[in-house]
Amino acid sequence: MINRTANRMVSKSFASLEYEYCKIDWDHFTTREIGIYIHVPFCPRLCAFCPFHRVLYNRQQKDRYLKALLKEIDLRGIYGEVEWVYIGGGTPNLLKPDEICMILDKLKEHVNIEDITIEGKPRYFTREYLEQLYACEISKLSIGVESLKEESLDIVERDKTGVSLIEEIVNDAHDLGMVVNADLMVGLPKQYSKDVIRDVKKLADLELDQMSTYPFTKAPGAKNRRRTTSKHIFEMIEKAADVIEETGYVRENVWVFSRPKLATKSLTEDPKEYIGYGPSAFSVVGNLQVVNPHIENYIDAILHGRTMGFKIDFDEGFNAWRRFAHRLYDLRISDDFIKSMPRSIRWVSNMLKLMGYIKDERVTRKGRYFIHDLTTTVIEKLPFPLGNPVSRGVACMNIFF
Ligand SMILES: C[S@@+](CC[C@H](N)C(=O)[O-])C[C@H]1O[C@@H](n2cnc3c(N)ncnc32)[C@H](O)[C@@H]1O
Numbered sequence: 001m002i003n004r005t006a007n008r009m010v011s012k013s014f015a016s017l018e019y020e021y022c023k024i025d026w027d028h029f030t031t032r033e034i035g036i037y038i039h040v041p042f043c044p045r046l047c048a049f050c051p052f053h054r055v056l057y058n059r060q061q062k063d064r065y066l067k068a069l070l071k072e073i074d075l076r077g078i079y080g081e082v083e084w085v086y087i088g089g090g091t092p093n094l095l096k097p098d099e100i101c102m103i104l105d106k107l108k109e110h111v112n113i114e115d116i117t118i119e120g121k122p123r124y125f126t127r128e129y130l131e132q133l134y135a136c137e138i139s140k141l142s143i144g145v146e147s148l149k150e151e152s153l154d155i156v157e158r159d160k161t162g163v164s165l166i167e168e169i170v171n172d173a174h175d176l177g178m179v180v181n182a183d184l185m186v187g188l189p190k191q192y193s194k195d196v197i198r199d200v201k202k203l204a205d206l207e208l209d210q211m212s213t214y215p216f217t218k219a220p221g222a223k224n225r226r227r228t229t230s231k232h233i234f235e236m237i238e239k240a241a242d243v244i245e246e247t248g249y250v251r252e253n254v255w256v257f258s259r260p261k262l263a264t265k266s267l268t269e270d271p272k273e274y275i276g277y278g279p280s281a282f283s284v285v286g287n288l289q290v291v292n293p294h295i296e297n298y299i300d301a302i303l304h305g306r307t308m309g310f311k312i313d314f315d316e317g318f319n320a321w322r323r324f325a326h327r328l329y330d331l332r333i334s335d336d337f338i339k340s341m342p343r344s345i346r347w348v349s350n351m352l353k354l355m356g357y358i359k360d361e362r363v364t365r366k367g368r369y370f371i372h373d374l375t376t377t378v379i380e381k382l383p384f385p386l387g388n389p390v391s392r393g394v395a396c397m398n399i400f401f
């Protein structure tokens, strides 16, 4: 009952979001502790299930993109300390290592970076490629494995990754002192609990540093339909979680598990604020959220010296809910944190405690299902990817959902 009500409320609140497509003035965002996300939208082929902004690789477009990205970093004028940089996509490891390093060098002209992660498809992370990434201070990899069951991958038109390839990447990365996360998808067609358990056991044997078990979602923009219920997917994740935890991993949040040496800092850690560069990248700073336009409008605007974006100003109340949701997702929620929240959130927290969703400052199994289901709804209802505005040359226009 509470799950259904919360899902309805979330869907309704997303339906009323209103973004403005505007030139964004970033000058006032200086020295503060933030993360940086860089979006590389190119892929060798487009997976049918994928909701992210991605395009087929094409060298001319990639060259114009790189030119725009370097210019955007200068135009934004962000300076200061950066906790982490995450290079995501798309498939960032389709870029040459020196292109990745060039982006990082440009960033380093502006900010000091503590920690750099890159994600990508396993088959491009060769030993030589990793060595070059490591030389420009990338210390974490996230590889898209999805499943080791070929039948399921075929149905969603995803190319296959053998265990031997993952083993080689993990060994090479470990030799260099890098850590590795693997993204798995749970709830794929013809994928059963026993398949997920077999996969996580194999990955644990390879001494992978982190496993992310994402529920198969049908996000706006994606072609494939989810063929099973959110509840069934949750049960599969929980059964896999028992095995993963038995093999020495710590549960970081509803879907991510890390080896203890990483337990305080996840590869996909979500900080309070981050700046996104590149087409369709998100930025969240203070109450402001900005989403960059898709690739061609992005390149066009930036090369003309304009940092255009879809922006929305969330009020303090919305931000408090967002912080609360993050704590729940991380499964740890202290009484002191709850006390610092507005009255409406304190009331909901008390309800969650009364219903057994939170106990001793931890989210219980019942609570985990609630968060899993709610987060799945959020992903499936998000009004993204935001399309390019239809009429160009307009200084500021409203976009409704
Ligand atoms: C955006 S991809 C980037 C890495 C690389 N392009 C790849 O596919 O391996 C990162 C991850 O998003 C996850 N993902 C993409 N579409 C998804 C969906 N519909 N449901 C759940 N996870 C999804 C997959 O686990 C994928 O590995």
Ligand code: SF4
Residues within 6 Å of the ligand: 042, 043, 044, 045, 046, 047, 050, 051, 052, 054, 089, 090, 091, 121, 144
């Ligand atoms: S899952 Fe990865 S490779 Fe597939 S389309 Fe999405 S970003 Fe590209």
